[in-house]
Amino acid sequence: MIVPLWTKVAVAAGALGIAAAADAQQIAEPGKLLLTNGIGTIEGASGGGLTPWAVIAGNATRDGIGVQASATAAELKDYDFQVAGVAIGALDRVELSYARQRFDTNWVGGALGLGNDYKFDQDVWGAKVKLAGDMVYGSEWMPSIAAGVYYKRSLDAPIVRAVGARKAEGTDLYVSATKLFLRWSLLANVTLRATNANQNGLLGFGGDKRNARTIHPEGSLAYQVSRRFVVGGEFRSKPDNLGIAREDDWFDAFAAYALNRNLTATVAFADLGSVATVEGQRGVLFQIQGSF
Amino acid sequence: MFAFVAFAALMTPQAAAQEQPVEPYKIDPTNAGAAPFAGDGMARAFGGQDGISRIVDRFVTANFADRRIGEIFMNQDEVRLRRVLFEQFCYILNAGCTYTGRDMRAAHKDMGVQQGDMNRLVENLQAAMQAERVPFAAQNRFLAKLAPMRRDVVER
Ligand code: HEM
Numbered sequence: 133m134i135v136p137l138w139t140k141v142a143v144a145a146g147a148l149g150i151a152a153a154a155d156a157q158q159i160a161e162p163g164k165l166l167l168t169n170g171i172g173t174i175e176g177a178s179g180g181g182l183t184p185w186a187v188i189a190g191n192a193t194r195d196g197i198g199v200q201a202s203a204t205a206a207e208l209k210d211y212d213f214q215v216a217g218v219a220i221g222a223l224d225r226v227e228l229s230y231a232r233q234r235f236d237t238n239w240v241g242g243a244l245g246l247g248n249d250y251k252f253d254q255d256v257w258g259a260k261v262k263l264a265g266d267m268v269y270g271s272e273w274m275p276s277i278a279a280g281v282y283y284k285r286s287l288d289a290p291i292v293r294a295v296g297a298r299k300a301e302g303t304d305l306y307v308s309a310t311k312l313f314l315r316w317s318l319l320a321n322v323t324l325r326a327t328n329a330n331q332n333g334l335l336g337f338g339g340d341k342r343n344a345r346t347i348h349p350e351g352s353l354a355y356q357v358s359r360r361f362v363v364g365g366e367f368r369s370k371p372d373n374l375g376i377a378r379e380d381d382w383f384d385a386f387a388a389y390a391l392n393r394n395l396t397a398t399v400a401f402a403d404l405g406s407v408a409t410v411e412g413q414r415g416v417l418f419q420i421q422g423s424f
Numbered sequence: 425m426f427a428f429v430a431f432a433a434l435m436t437p438q439a440a441a442q443e444q445p446v447e448p449y450k451i452d453p454t455n456a457g458a459a460p461f462a463g464d465g466m467a468r469a470f471g472g473q474d475g476i477s478r479i480v481d482r483f484v485t486a487n488f489a490d491r492r493i494g495e496i497f498m499n500q501d502e503v504r505l506r507r508v509l510f511e512q513f514c515y516i517l518n519a520g521c522t523y524t525g526r527d528m529r530a531a532h533k534d535m536g537v538q539q540g541d542m543n544r545l546v547e548n549l550q551a552a553m554q555a556e557r558v559p560f561a562a563q564n565r566f567l568a569k570l571a572p573m574r575r576d577v578v579e580r
Contacts, residue, residue: 161492163540165547193539224539269542269574314568317561358560359550 162191162198162424166359166390168268168312169221171398171421172202175282175332176217176231177258179308181400181417182368182382183350184260185321186278186310187267188227189219191393191423197222201422206402208415212236219258227280229258235334240410246291252334253287267310267319275311275320282306284333295408296374297336298343302329305345312356319362323350330374331407339373346371360390380405384417396421443504449526456512456523457576458569467519469562470553476519480510483552490548493541516569528576537578546570 179185190198217231241250260280267276289300306325354364386400508525
């Protein structure tokens with residue numbers, strides 16, 4: 133039997149059309165609720181500013197793939213700190229991230245014999261998996277729970293070793309639980325991180341006081357003022373491994389505003405305590421985050 | 425004869441607001457899927473039955489007209505939806521109603537609702553509550569009652 137070519141083409145096109153329609157059903161356009169993907173952390177993952185949350189970067193739901201890009205700049209009393217981060221979030225389940233951090237020592241570099249404006253740089257690769265729960269939906273008391281890992285590599289190996297760090301690269305492991313308690317308009321996050329990073333890795337990993345990873349709690353609490361606007365605070369406890377440079381826990385108070393579905397601006401007042409021998413490192417942090 | 429019936433349907437308000445019959449089900453206010461709030465604080469925050477009625481109207485209209493989820497509502501019984509959704513909201517907000525509709529699982533069975541659709545519906549509801557000037561904290565308290573229903577609405 134001879135089937136005319138145009139019939140075959142039409143049948144093929146029809147099959148393709150059905151396939152395309154079926155795909156369109158499954159892969160949904162991005163549609164997270166505003167701010168429920170958090171902002172970009174200084175380590176590139178999604179979350180608060182200082183601590184990762186059990187959310188997945190980007191605007192995609194469990195039916196799609198989304199991305200986030202964030203640029204952060206902090207002006208501290210004596211230092212400047214910049215981060216550029218990207219993250220991809222798949223199926224509201226898995227997140228992969230990368231960030232480049234740059235810490236400018238300004239005059240302190242000179243005083244430490246590194247030269248004025250010496251910059252510490254670090255690469256941070258991250259992976260996060262959502263294990264259970266949901267931040268908004270489901271049982272009112274069941275948070276979203278995620279586990280993640282950061283692999284960090286200082287680009288200043290000789291210097292960080294000279295300060296006393298055992299290694300220039302290290303791995304952080306963490307678990308986070310995050311919930312938006314709608315009845316109080318409160319978002320709460322708790323993270324436990326196992327780490328031996330000195331100043332988040334910028335000063336290397338491990339030191340003369342301690343080399344092994346220790347477990348440190350971190351937390352965020354935020355009040356949702358409106359659909360677009362949240363204010364809150366964060367806390368991140370840290371190891372203190374280096375004899376010559378005491379290290380303090382970090383705190384911030386932030387306000388984040390979703391300009392639209394794709395852009396969120398954040399301003400925070402951060403207190404990083406003593407950094408590389410210089411005390412009282414308070415300052416302002418700005419971030420612009422794009423999500424798609 | 426046919427012309428006369430059609431004419432009558434246009435004229436009488438009851439006939440204009442005709443609901444389609446649905447499969448029989450057991451009427452029970454717990455079908456609403458959430459226990460009502462205690463006290464009248466939430467009912468007042470929503471402007472009582474009048475406010476709730478305006479919110480439901482705006483909400484349903486937005487859902488039918490929605491670029492993303494409109495097609496899920498298309499060809500459904502809008503008249504019935506307006507009535508039972510009002511009952512459900514009014515009941516949960518403790519504004520003096522009972523709920524006579526179906527339970528959430530039965531109402532949304534095989535609808536193929538995805539997570540992003542649910543979020544869009546929430547956004548439409550937020551816009552409707554905002555238009556009625558419901559304080560944001562009260563909006564969230566109401567959403568806290570609806571959020572657990574996701575498992576009965578969203579597929580998978
Ligand atoms: C927690 C969220 C939701 C609540 C409280 C809710 C509430 C209701 C109620 C009370 C009914 C009427 C039940 C009855 O006829 O007896 C209904 C029906 C319906 N809902 Fe929802 N709904 C929710 C989410 C959704 C979503 C996300 C969609 C789609 C995007 C949706 C689409 C529909 C449609 C199309 C109907 C009409 C069904 C029919 O006439 O057979 N609903 N909903």
